[in-house]
Amino acid sequence: MRALGVGLIGTGYMGKCHALAWNAVAPVFGDVRRPKLAMLCEVDEALAAQRAGEFGFAESTADWKALIAHPEVDVVSITTPNAFHAQMAIAALKAGKHVWCEKPMATSLADAEAMLVAAKAAGTVAALGYNYxxxxxxxxxxxxxxxxxxxxxxxxxxxxxxxxxxxxxxxxxxxxxxxxxxxxxxxxxxxxxxxxxxxxxxxxxxxxxxxxxxxxxxxxxxxxxxxxxxxxxxxxxxxxxxxxxxxxxxxxxxxxxxxxxxxxxxxxxxxxxxxxxxxxxxxxxxxxxxxxxxxxxxxxxxxxxxxxxxxxxxxxxxxxxxxxxxxxxxxxxxxxxxxxxxxxxxxxxxxxxxxxxxxxxxxxxxxxxx
Amino acid sequence: MRALGVGLIGTGYMGKCHALAWNAVAPVFGDVRRPKLAMLCEVDEALAAQRAGEFGFAESTADWKALIAHPEVDVVSITTPNAFHAQMAIAALKAGKHVWCEKPMATSLADAEAMLVAAKAAGTVAALGYNYxxxxxxxxxxxxxxxxxxxxxxxxxxxxxxxxxxxxxxxxxxxxxxxxxxxxxxxxxxxxxxxxxxxxxxxxxxxxxxxxxxxxxxxxxxxxxxxxxxxxxxxxxxxxxxxxxxxxxxxxxxxxxxxxxxxxxxxxxxxxxxxxxxxxxxxxxxxxxxxxxxxxxxxxxxxxxxxxxxxxxxxxxxxxxxxxxxxxxxxxxxxxxxxxxxxxxxxxxxxxxxxxxxxxxxxxxxxxxx
Amino acid sequence: MRALGVGLIGTGYMGKCHALAWNAVAPVFGDVRRPKLAMLCEVDEALAAQRAGEFGFAESTADWKALIAHPEVDVVSITTPNAFHAQMAIAALKAGKHVWCEKPMATSLADAEAMLVAAKAAGTVAALGYNYxxxxxxxxxxxxxxxxxxxxxxxxxxxxxxxxxxxxxxxxxxxxxxxxxxxxxxxxxxxxxxxxxxxxxxxxxxxxxxxxxxxxxxxxxxxxxxxxxxxxxxxxxxxxxxxxxxxxxxxxxxxxxxxxxxxxxxxxxxxxxxxxxxxxxxxxxxxxxxxxxxxxxxxxxxxxxxxxxxxxxxxxxxxxxxxxxxxxxxxxxxxxxxxxxxxxxxxxxxxxxxxxxxxxxxxxxxxxxx
Amino acid sequence: MRALGVGLIGTGYMGKCHALAWNAVAPVFGDVRRPKLAMLCEVDEALAAQRAGEFGFAESTADWKALIAHPEVDVVSITTPNAFHAQMAIAALKAGKHVWCEKPMATSLADAEAMLVAAKAAGTVAALGYNYxxxxxxxxxxxxxxxxxxxxxxxxxxxxxxxxxxxxxxxxxxxxxxxxxxxxxxxxxxxxxxxxxxxxxxxxxxxxxxxxxxxxxxxxxxxxxxxxxxxxxxxxxxxxxxxxxxxxxxxxxxxxxxxxxxxxxxxxxxxxxxxxxxxxxxxxxxxxxxxxxxxxxxxxxxxxxxxxxxxxxxxxxxxxxxxxxxxxxxxxxxxxxxxxxxxxxxxxxxxxxxxxxxxxxxxxxxxxxx
The missing domain is CATH 3.30.360.10 (Dihydrodipicolinate Reductase; domain 2)
Structure with missing residues (x-):
C-alpha cells in the first residue's frame, strides 16, 4: 500500500504548524508510516514553490482545486482564512478526500451545517484543529x-x-x-x-x-x-x-x-x-x-x-x-x-x-x- | 480628654479579631491614643468574664443593652451573628454611640435600610467591617x-x-x-x-x-x-x-x-x-x-x-x-x-x-x- | 499569684514587635494570664514615655539598669542593637530575671559564651528571638x-x-x-x-x-x-x-x-x-x-x-x-x-x-x- | 550545490531528538536548504532500517564507520552513549566531516583533549549539544x-x-x-x-x-x-x-x-x-x-x-x-x-x-x- 498522500492549503501560522506536524508525526510516533507530502498550495505561486521546498512537499500550486484533485492527495489540510473553510472542505469531501480543517469551522452557521452534510455524505474523515x-x-x-x-x-x-x-x-x-x-x-x-x-x-x-x-x-x-x-x-x-x-x-x-x-x-x-x-x-x-x-x-x-x-x-x-x-x-x-x-x-x-x-x-x- | 471607650459584643471569630485590633491599634500606629477597653459582652456570663480578662476589657456582661448603655462605651464593635446586627446597631446608634459592625449589614434589605436611617439620625460613625x-x-x-x-x-x-x-x-x-x-x-x-x-x-x-x-x-x-x-x-x-x-x-x-x-x-x-x-x-x-x-x-x-x-x-x-x-x-x-x-x-x-x-x-x- | 511583669528594652523594629506580642499573647492564646506591662526603656526619656503610652506599659525609663532592677519586672525583652545584648542579658540574668533576647546573641563569641555562663548560673529562662x-x-x-x-x-x-x-x-x-x-x-x-x-x-x-x-x-x-x-x-x-x-x-x-x-x-x-x-x-x-x-x-x-x-x-x-x-x-x-x-x-x-x-x-x- | 548530507549515529533519546531537528530545521526556519537525510546508524540492523523509515533517512546501517565513510554524509550527529563519543567524533573529523556531538564530550579528560586536537586538525565544525x-x-x-x-x-x-x-x-x-x-x-x-x-x-x-x-x-x-x-x-x-x-x-x-x-x-x-x-x-x-x-x-x-x-x-x-x-x-x-x-x-x-x-x-x- 502506498503512503498516505498529503495536500496542504495555506502556509501561514497554521499552515506551517500543519507542515511541521506532517514532517514530525512519523519520527515522533514511530508507529505510523511516513506520509508522502504530495502538494502544497499558496495563493502566490512563487511562495508556494519556496515553501514546498522548505516543508518537503513534492509539488506546489496556487490553485487549491488542483490540489484537491491531485490523485496522490488523500487528505487535505485546510489552514486558510476562516471564510474559505467551507468551500474548500466541501470540495475536498466531495472529491472523497479526508479533511483536516482548522477551527473555527466557518464564518456562518449555514456554512458549518453544509460542511457537516458534506462530511456525512463523503464518509471520509472530517476533523477540526482543536489542538488544545x-x-x-x-x-x-x-x-x-x-x-x-x-x-x-x-x-x-x-x-x-x-x-x-x-x-x-x-x-x-x-x-x-x-x-x-x-x-x-x-x-x-x-x-x-x-x-x-x-x-x-x-x-x-x-x-x-x-x-x-x-x-x-x-x-x-x-x-x-x-x-x-x-x-x-x-x-x-x-x-x-x-x-x-x-x-x-x-x-x-x-x-x-x-x-x-x-x-x-x-x-x-x-x-x-x-x-x-x-x-x-x-x-x-x-x-x-x-x-x-x-x-x-x-x-x-x-x-x-x-x-x-x-x-x-x-x-x-x-x-x-x-x-x-x-x-x-x-x-x-x-x-x-x-x-x-x-x-x-x-x-x-x-x-x-x-x-x-x-x-x-x-x-x-x-x-x-x- | 479621656480615652475613647470601647464596647465589644461577641467573642467568636470576628469578636477576637476586633479585640486584637483594639489592643494593637495604638502600639502599631503610635499616632492615636490607646483606647480604653471598657466592656465586653458575650451571651454566657462566665465566658464573657474569661474573655474580658484575656482581651483586656475592664468589665464584662451577658447583656448587650447594658454594654450599649455603659457611659464609658463610646464605640460599639458588633460581631454577633448577622441576624442580630440590625437591632444592636440601631440601639447603639440611638444611644449616640459610634458603631463598627461586621459585614454583611443585616439579613434583610429592610433591616439594612433601617440601619442606615438610624445612622443618619445619630450622626455618629457607622462603619462596616469590610476588612479586605x-x-x-x-x-x-x-x-x-x-x-x-x-x-x-x-x-x-x-x-x-x-x-x-x-x-x-x-x-x-x-x-x-x-x-x-x-x-x-x-x-x-x-x-x-x-x-x-x-x-x-x-x-x-x-x-x-x-x-x-x-x-x-x-x-x-x-x-x-x-x-x-x-x-x-x-x-x-x-x-x-x-x-x-x-x-x-x-x-x-x-x-x-x-x-x-x-x-x-x-x-x-x-x-x-x-x-x-x-x-x-x-x-x-x-x-x-x-x-x-x-x-x-x-x-x-x-x-x-x-x-x-x-x-x-x-x-x-x-x-x-x-x-x-x-x-x-x-x-x-x-x-x-x-x-x-x-x-x-x-x-x-x-x-x-x-x-x-x-x-x-x-x-x-x-x-x-x- | 500576680501577673508576670514585663520589661522591654528598645522600641525600634524589634522593640515594637515585642510590644505587639506582649499585648496580643493573652487575647490570641486565651490560655495564659495577661501579663503586666511594667516598664519600657528607651535611650531618649521622652520617647520612652511616649512609647510606653502607645504600647501600654505602666512606666518608662531611659535607664536600662533601673528596668532590670524593677521589682515588678520578671522577664526582660532585649531588643537593642546587638552590641548591647551581652551586658544587658547578663545583668538581667544576674538579677534573677528571665531573658528574651533578640538574635544574634552578641557581636563576639566571647560575649555569647559569657551569656550562656550567666544563663546557666541564673537558672531562669534565657531565650533568643529566632522567630522564623x-x-x-x-x-x-x-x-x-x-x-x-x-x-x-x-x-x-x-x-x-x-x-x-x-x-x-x-x-x-x-x-x-x-x-x-x-x-x-x-x-x-x-x-x-x-x-x-x-x-x-x-x-x-x-x-x-x-x-x-x-x-x-x-x-x-x-x-x-x-x-x-x-x-x-x-x-x-x-x-x-x-x-x-x-x-x-x-x-x-x-x-x-x-x-x-x-x-x-x-x-x-x-x-x-x-x-x-x-x-x-x-x-x-x-x-x-x-x-x-x-x-x-x-x-x-x-x-x-x-x-x-x-x-x-x-x-x-x-x-x-x-x-x-x-x-x-x-x-x-x-x-x-x-x-x-x-x-x-x-x-x-x-x-x-x-x-x-x-x-x-x-x-x-x-x-x-x- | 547539493543539499547538506546528514548521518545520524544513535536512535535513542537524543538520537530521536536529532532526527526531529533535522526534519524540522528547514520548515521552521525557512532560510536554510532542506538537508538530505543520508544515513542512519543503529547497532541493530533491523532497528536501524525501521528508524530510517520513520525518521526519513535514505539509508541505514549497523556500521558507524560506514556511515562516516559515506560520500553523501557531510555532517555526523553523534548521540551514542558517552563512552563512544571520542572514537566516533575523531574518526568523523579525520574523514573531514562536520561533527555534532551530544554532551558531555567524553568520559575522560584525555579523550576530550584528543577530540579537540582532532577538531583543530580537521578544520571542520565540531559542536556540542548543549541545548539549554x-x-x-x-x-x-x-x-x-x-x-x-x-x-x-x-x-x-x-x-x-x-x-x-x-x-x-x-x-x-x-x-x-x-x-x-x-x-x-x-x-x-x-x-x-x-x-x-x-x-x-x-x-x-x-x-x-x-x-x-x-x-x-x-x-x-x-x-x-x-x-x-x-x-x-x-x-x-x-x-x-x-x-x-x-x-x-x-x-x-x-x-x-x-x-x-x-x-x-x-x-x-x-x-x-x-x-x-x-x-x-x-x-x-x-x-x-x-x-x-x-x-x-x-x-x-x-x-x-x-x-x-x-x-x-x-x-x-x-x-x-x-x-x-x-x-x-x-x-x-x-x-x-x-x-x-x-x-x-x-x-x-x-x-x-x-x-x-x-x-x-x-x-x-x-x-x-x-
Whole structure:
C-alpha cells in the first residue's frame, strides 16, 4: 500500500504548524508510516514553490482545486482564512478526500451545517484543529475527571485571554469589523467550548454579555472608525450534566499572551490549568490527611501519553506546535478507522451553535438553549 | 480628654479579631491614643468574664443593652451573628454611640435600610467591617487605578472561593437553610462588591445564576434534607463606568481556602491579586520595551502605607488579622472627623441592594438594575 | 499569684514587635494570664514615655539598669542593637530575671559564651528571638520531617536574600564596617542555622566563601570608602546526621525582600518553602500513583497549630509580626516550666560557633568543624 | 550545490531528538536548504532500517564507520552513549566531516583533549549539544546581561535537580558505578557550566563537595552493592569576572523533574529562571518607582528570536525538543562559516576541565583552579 498522500492549503501560522506536524508525526510516533507530502498550495505561486521546498512537499500550486484533485492527495489540510473553510472542505469531501480543517469551522452557521452534510455524505474523515485538547496535561485532566478522581463535576470556569487587541492606539483592522464575527466570542469561545466538551460534556444553555473596551479605533488616514466587534465576552453556562459554568474571554487583556485558564470543581476535588504553563496541571483531592492537602503541581511526563513519544524524561516540556503533531497522529488513527481523540464536524457544529446561541442571548438579554 | 471607650459584643471569630485590633491599634500606629477597653459582652456570663480578662476589657456582661448603655462605651464593635446586627446597631446608634459592625449589614434589605436611617439620625460613625479593602496591596491597586497606571478600567473579574461547604458528606447545617440567605451570593458576594466599589466604582446592573453542587445533605438522625441555599453563584455585571464585570463565588470549591482573585483590566495595563497571597500584587503595564514586559509580582513594603506602621522591612508580610487593625485605625480617623478609608452604612446598603438585585435577576432570568 | 511583669528594652523594629506580642499573647492564646506591662526603656526619656503610652506599659525609663532592677519586672525583652545584648542579658540574668533576647546573641563569641555562663548560673529562662522557627508552616515541615513523611533527610539548601545593600550608589554605612561583623554571614546566617537546627539537626563542618559585590561605597562628604564586610556568603555544610547542605546568603540581591528559601530533600520526599510566601509550604511525596505526583502547595490552616489560635479559617494567613506572638507564648511556656519550642542560649551559642567556624573556613580555605 | 548530507549515529533519546531537528530545521526556519537525510546508524540492523523509515533517512546501517565513510554524509550527529563519543567524533573529523556531538564530550579528560586536537586538525565544525543555551528565554537573559540591564553580575546560583535516582529501593544500575563518572557532578554539572559560560563567563576556581544519599542499593539477585558515584554535588565557584557563584546538583531530588534554576544577581537587577518553566524568565530591575518594582514574569514571544520562527503569537510556548531545532540551525550557520551560537569542542573541553577540577577539589578539600 502506498503512503498516505498529503495536500496542504495555506502556509501561514497554521499552515506551517500543519507542515511541521506532517514532517514530525512519523519520527515522533514511530508507529505510523511516513506520509508522502504530495502538494502544497499558496495563493502566490512563487511562495508556494519556496515553501514546498522548505516543508518537503513534492509539488506546489496556487490553485487549491488542483490540489484537491491531485490523485496522490488523500487528505487535505485546510489552514486558510476562516471564510474559505467551507468551500474548500466541501470540495475536498466531495472529491472523497479526508479533511483536516482548522477551527473555527466557518464564518456562518449555514456554512458549518453544509460542511457537516458534506462530511456525512463523503464518509471520509472530517476533523477540526482543536489542538488544545491534545495536550497530555489536558488528557490527564480528562482521565482524572472520567475516572472520578475529583468526583462528579459541579462547576467549571474557563478564561481565555490574550492582548493582541489591547492597544487602544492600534489602527482599526479587520478584527474590528462585524464581518469578522462577534469578536472574542467566536475567536476565543470555540476553544473554551472544545475544552468543556472533552472534559465535561455538552453546554445546554447560555447567557452572554459582550463589551467593547474601545468604542472606536484610529484609521491610518486620520480620524477614527467605530469598532463593530466585541473584544470582551462573558458567559454563564448550564451544562447538560447539571453543572454550572462560566466562560470569560478577552482579547484586549494586557499581559495575557496565551492564557486559557481552566478550573474544574468536583465533589471530591478540583483541577486547575493554564495554557501559559501548558506542561503543568494542578490537582487537589480531598483524600488523606487534611493537614497535608494542597493543590499539587503535576508536570507532564512519560506517564501521560503521548508525552512519552516525544521525550523519555519527565518535566522537560512540550511546546504549542507539538500539540498539532499529536492531533496529526489522531487524524491518522481516524483515517485508519481506529478510535481517535478528535473533534469532528459534528462536534464542531455543536460548538458553532453554542457560539450562535450565546450571541442571541446577548442580543435578547435572556438565557438561550443550544 | 479621656480615652475613647470601647464596647465589644461577641467573642467568636470576628469578636477576637476586633479585640486584637483594639489592643494593637495604638502600639502599631503610635499616632492615636490607646483606647480604653471598657466592656465586653458575650451571651454566657462566665465566658464573657474569661474573655474580658484575656482581651483586656475592664468589665464584662451577658447583656448587650447594658454594654450599649455603659457611659464609658463610646464605640460599639458588633460581631454577633448577622441576624442580630440590625437591632444592636440601631440601639447603639440611638444611644449616640459610634458603631463598627461586621459585614454583611443585616439579613434583610429592610433591616439594612433601617440601619442606615438610624445612622443618619445619630450622626455618629457607622462603619462596616469590610476588612479586605484595608490591605496595603489592595490600596496599592486602588492607587494604581486612580492614578491611571493601568488606564481606564474596562473589565473586572472577581472570584471568591473556599471549600468549607465542599464535603458532600458533611451534615446538613444552617448554612444550607434558606433562612441563612441565598448562599454564596450574599456570604461571599458582599466581599466581591466591596472590592469592586473601592477599586472601580458602582455596579449598575447584574445578571446572576446560582447552583447547588449537592441537592441534599445527610442528617445526623439519618436520611437527608434538601439543600435550600446555593453554594455556587456566577454573576455578569455592568458597571456605571461602562466597564464589564464578572463575579464567581463558590463555597464548595475544594482546595480553595481563602481565595479572592481579582483581575482588573485597563487600557494601559492589568492588575491581578489573590487573597491567598495577600502580600503580593501583580501588575502589568504596556510601558517600555515590549520584549521585557511581564506581570511583575510586587511584594508589599513600607512604601505601601500603612504597611510601614507594622514592619520597617519590605516583603515580610502582614496577616489577615492585621487588616482589622488597619480598619480600626480608619475607624478612629472617622470618629475624629477625618477622612477615612471605610465603607459606611450607605455604601453597605448599596452592597446589600446589589445582592438583592442579583437574586432577583436569577429568579427572573434577566438583567436587573440596582 | 500576680501577673508576670514585663520589661522591654528598645522600641525600634524589634522593640515594637515585642510590644505587639506582649499585648496580643493573652487575647490570641486565651490560655495564659495577661501579663503586666511594667516598664519600657528607651535611650531618649521622652520617647520612652511616649512609647510606653502607645504600647501600654505602666512606666518608662531611659535607664536600662533601673528596668532590670524593677521589682515588678520578671522577664526582660532585649531588643537593642546587638552590641548591647551581652551586658544587658547578663545583668538581667544576674538579677534573677528571665531573658528574651533578640538574635544574634552578641557581636563576639566571647560575649555569647559569657551569656550562656550567666544563663546557666541564673537558672531562669534565657531565650533568643529566632522567630522564623515559630511559623506554623515551619512547624508543619518539622513534623513532616520528624514523622518520616519525606524519609531521612539527605540534603538541605537554605537561601536567605534581601536587597537592602543592593544599591551600589547608597552611601557607606555601618553595615559595611568590619565592626558590624562579617556581613551576610552573621546577619543572615544565624537565621539559616536556626532553621536547619530545628528541622534537621546540628551542623558538623562548614566550608564558606564570601564576596563583596561592591569593593567601595560613596561617602556623604565625597570620595569613597572600601567596604570591609561581605554582602554575599556561600557555604557548604556537612551535618551530624550525614546529610549534605548548602547555605547561600545575599543582602545585595535585587528584588529579594524577605526571601528565606528552604529545600529539604529526603529519601521519600521533598519539602520546599519561601518566607516571602510564609503561609505556604510545598510538599512532594513519592506515594501513590506516580502519574499524579507533584509538589502540593499546602496553605497553613487551623490544623497547623497554633494557627488555630489566630484564625479559625484556613488559608487566611498570618503575618511576620504574629510569629513573635507565638514565640512569646513559647516563652511563657518555658517560664512556666513546660516544654517549649524555643532556641535557648545554649542553642544560640552553637549557632554563633557555626558562624565563627564558617568565617575561619573562608580565611583558611578549608573545611572547619564546629 | 547539493543539499547538506546528514548521518545520524544513535536512535535513542537524543538520537530521536536529532532526527526531529533535522526534519524540522528547514520548515521552521525557512532560510536554510532542506538537508538530505543520508544515513542512519543503529547497532541493530533491523532497528536501524525501521528508524530510517520513520525518521526519513535514505539509508541505514549497523556500521558507524560506514556511515562516516559515506560520500553523501557531510555532517555526523553523534548521540551514542558517552563512552563512544571520542572514537566516533575523531574518526568523523579525520574523514573531514562536520561533527555534532551530544554532551558531555567524553568520559575522560584525555579523550576530550584528543577530540579537540582532532577538531583543530580537521578544520571542520565540531559542536556540542548543549541545548539549554538555545532557549529564547536564555538568549534573552544573555542579552539582558550583555546590555547591562541588570548591571555587572556579582553572583550567580545554578541548581540542577531531577529525581531519577531518588528511589532508594531502585536496583543498583550503571549510574551508580564509578565507571559512569562522578555522578551528579558530571551528569548535571556540564549543563550548569554551559549556562554560566554563555551568561557570565569562565569559572576560575572551584571548591566542591559530593554526597551519597544512599550508601548502597539493592541487587536484583538479592543483597546490596555499595554505591560508587555521588548523586549530590555542591560547588562554590569563583569566576574570572570576579563574581561569586554556587552550583547545586542533585539527581535524587524527589519531585524535581527537569529543574535547572538560575539566579543571576547584578548591580542593577536580578534574573531568575527555571527550566521546568522554560518559556518564562523573571527579571527584576531597580528602575523607576520603587513602590511598583517586582520580579516580572516575561513569557517568551516573537520578540525573542528565534521564537518567531516557530510561532507568530507570544506566550504559546516552545518545548524541550524544539531547542535542538534551534541548535541545528546554529550548526548550519557554523557550517556555512557564519557566526553561530554554539559551544564548540574548545568550550566543551573547558567544561570538562571544570568538572575535573571540581572532583579534585572534593578529594583534596581545597579550592582548585581550572
Amino acid at each position: 485538547i491534545q495536550n497530555p496535561a489536558i488528557r490527564l485532566a480528562q482521565r482524572l475527571i472520567a475516572d472520578g478522581t475529583i468526583g462528579p463535576v459541579n462547576h467549571v470556569r474557563v478564561e481565555m485571554d490574550e492582548d493582541f487587541m489591547a492597544d487602544a492606539g492600534a489602527l482599526f483592522s479587520w478584527k474590528s469589523e462585524a464581518a469578522s464575527g462577534h469578536g472574542a466570542l467566536d475567536d476565543f469561545g470555540v476553544h473554551a467550548f472544545s475544552l468543556i466538551k472533552v472534559l465535561i460534556g455538552e453546554v445546554e444553555a447560555v447567557m452572554a454579555d459582550m463589551a467593547r473596551p474601545y468604542a472606536e479605533r484610529p484609521l491610518a488616514a486620520g480620524g477614527t472608525r467605530a469598532v463593530e466587534t466585541h473584544d470582551i465576552a462573558t458567559l454563564l453556562l448550564r451544562l447538560s450534566s447539571g453543572a454550572s459554568g462560566l466562560v470569560a474571554l478577552n482579547r484586549s487583556a494586557w499581559g495575557r499572551k496565551g492564557r486559557i485558564a481552566l478550573q474544574v470543581f468536583g465533589a471530591k476535588g478540583t483541577i486547575a490549568y493554564d495554557q501559559e504553563r501548558m506542561n503543568e496541571i494542578e490537582l487537589y483531592t480531598a483524600d488523606g490527611d487534611s493537614d497535608v492537602q494542597g493543590f499539587r503541581r503535576i508536570l507532564t511526563a512519560p506517564a501521560h501519553a503521548p508525552y512519552d513519544r516525544f521525550i523519555p524524561a519527565p518535566g522537560h516540556g512540550l511546546g504549542f506546535n507539538e500539540l498539532k503533531i499529536i492531533e496529526c497522529r489522531e487524524l491518522l488513527r481516524a483515517i485508519a478507522g481506529e478510535p481517535a481523540h478528535l473533534l469532528d464536524f459534528e462536534a464542531g457544529l455543536r460548538i458553532e451553535r453554542t457560539v450562535d446561541a450565546a450571541a442571541r442571548s446577548f442580543r435578547e438579554g435572556r438565557w438561550t438553549t443550544i | 479593602i484595608q490591605n496595603p496591596a489592595i490600596r496599592l491597586a486602588q492607587r494604581l487605578i486612580a492614578d491611571g497606571t493601568i488606564g481606564p478600567v474596562n473589565h473586572v473579574r472577581v472570584e471568591m472561593d473556599e471549600d468549607f461547604m465542599a464535603d458532600a458528606g458533611a451534615l446538613f447545617s444552617w448554612k444550607s437553610e434558606a433562612a441563612s440567605g441565598h448562599g454564596a451570593l450574599d456570604d461571599f458576594g458582599v466581599h466581591a462588591f466591596s472590592l469592586i466599589k473601592v477599586l472601580i466604582g458602582e455596579v449598575e446592573a447584574v445578571m446572576a445564576d446560582m447552583a447547588r453542587p449537592y441537592a441534599e445533605r445527610p442528617l445526623a438522625a439519618g436520611g437527608t434534607r434538601a439543600v435550600e441555599t446555593h453554594d455556587i453563584a456566577t454573576l455578569l455585571l455592568r458597571l456605571s463606568s461602562g466597564a464589564s464585570g464578572l463575579v464567581a463565588l463558590n463555597r464548595s470549591a475544594w482546595g480553595r481556602k481563602g481565595r479572592i482573585a481579582l483581575q482588573v483590566f485597563g487600557a494601559k495595563g492589568t492588575i491581578a491579586y489573590d487573597q491567598e497571597r495577600m502580600n503580593e500584587i501583580e501588575l502589568y503595564t504596556a510601558d517600555g520595551d515590549s520584549d521585557v514586559q511581564g506581570f511583575r509580582r510586587i511584594l508589599t513594603a513600607p512604601a505601601h502605607a500603612p504597611y510601614d506602621r507594622f514592619i520597617p522591612a519590605p516583603g515580610h508580610g502582614l496577616g489577615f488579622n492585621e487588616l482589622k487593625i488597619i480598619e480600626c485605625r480608619e475607624l478612629l480617623r472617622a470618629i475624629a472627623g477625618e477622612p477615612a478609608h471605610l465603607l459606611d452604612f450607605e455604601a453597605g446598603l448599596r452592597i446589600e441592594r446589589t445582592v438583592d438585585a442579583a437574586a432577583r435577576s436569577f429568579r427572573e432570568g434577566r438583567w436587573t438594575t440596582i | 522557627i515559630q511559623n506554623p508552616a515551619i512547624r508543619l515541615a518539622q513534623r513532616l520531617i520528624a514523622d518520616g513523611t519525606i524519609g531521612p533527610v539527605n540534603h538541605v539548601r537554605v537561601e536567605m536574600d534581601e536587597d537592602f545593600m543592593a544599591d551600589a550608589g547608597a552611601l557607606f554605612s555601618w553595615k559595611s564596617e568590619a565592626a558590624s561583623g562579617h556581613g551576610a554571614l552573621d546577619d543572615f546566617g544565624v537565621h539559616a542555622f536556626s532553621l536547619i537546627k530545628v528541622l534537621i539537626g546540628e551542623v558538623e563542618a562548614v566550608m564558606a566563601d564570601m564576596a563583596r559585590p561592591y569593593a567601595e561605597r560613596p561617602l556623604a562628604a565625597g570620595g569613597t570608602r572600601a567596604v570591609e564586610t561581605h554582602d554575599i556568603a556561600t557555604l557548604l555544610l556537612r551535618l551530624s546526621s550525614g546529610a549534605s547542605g548548602l547555605v547561600a546568603l545575599n543582602r545585595s540581591a535585587w528584588g529579594r525582600k524577605g526571601r528565606i528559601a528552604l529545600q529539604v530533600f529526603g529519601a521519600k520526599g521533598t519539602i520546599a518553602y519561601d518566607q516571602e510566601r510564609m503561609n505556604e509550604i510545598e510538599l512532594y511525596t513519592a506515594d501513590g500513583d506516580s502519574d499524579v505526583q507533584g509538589f502540593r502547595r499546602i496553605l497553613t490552616a487551623p490544623a497547623h497549630a497554633p494557627y488555630d489560635r489566630f484564625i479559625p479559617a484556613p488559608g487566611h494567613g498570618l503575618g511576620f509580626n504574629e510569629l513573635k506572638i507565638i514565640e512569646c507564648r513559647e516563652l511563657l511556656r518555658a517560664i512556666a516550666g513546660e516544654p517549649a519550642h524555643l532556641l535557648d542560649f545554649e542553642a544560640g551559642l552553637r549557632i554563633e560557633r557555626t558562624v565563627d567556624a564558617a568565617a575561619r573556613s573562608f580565611r583558611e580555605g578549608r573545611w572547619t568543624t564546629i | 543555551i538555545q532557549n529564547p528565554a536564555i538568549r534573552l537573559a544573555q542579552r539582558l546581561i550583555a546590555d547591562g540591564t541588570i548591571g555587572p553580575v556579582n553572583h550567580v546560583r545554578v541548581e540542577m535537580d531531577e529525581d531519577f535516582m531518588a528511589d532508594a529501593g531502585a536496583l543498583f544500575s550503571w549510574k551508580s558505578e564509578a565507571a559512569s563518572g562522578h555522578g551528579a557532578l558530571d551528569d548535571f554539572g556540564v549543563h550548569a557550566f554551559s549556562l554560566i559560560k554563555v551568561l557570565i563567563g569562565e569559572v576560575e576556581a572551584v571548591m566542591a563537595d559530593m554526597a551519597r544519599p544512599y550508601a548502597e542499593r539493592p541487587l536484583a539477585a538479592g543483597g546490596t552493592r555499595a554505591v560508587e558515584t555521588h548523586d549530590i554535588a555542591t560547588l562554590l565557584l569563583r569566576l574570572s569576572s570576579g563574581a561569586s557563584g554556587l552550583v547545586a546538583l542533585n539527581r535524587s531530588a524527589w519531585g524535581r523533574k527537569g529543574r535547572i534554576a538560575l539566579q543571576v544577581f547584578g548591580a542593577k537587577g536580578t534574573i531568575a529562571y527555571d527550566q521546568e518553566r522554560m518559556n518564562e524568565i523573571e527579571l527584576y530591575t531597580a528602575d523607576g518607582d520603587s513602590d511598583v518594582q517586582g520580579f516580572r514574569r516575561i513569557l517568551t514571544a516573537p520578540a525573542h528570536a528565534p521564537y518567531d520562527r516557530f510561532i507568530p503569537a507570544p506566550g504559546h510556548g516552545l518545548g524541550f525538543n524544539e531547542l535542538k531545532i534551534i541548535e541545528c540551525r546554529e550548526l548550519l550557520r557554523a557550517i556555512a562559516g557564519e557566526p553561530a551560537h554554539l559551544l564548540d569542542f574548545e568550550a566543551g573541553l573547558r567544561i570538562e576541565r571544570t568538572v575535573d577540577a571540581a572532583a579534585r577539589s572534593f578529594r583534596e578539600g581545597r579550592w582548585t583552579t581550572i
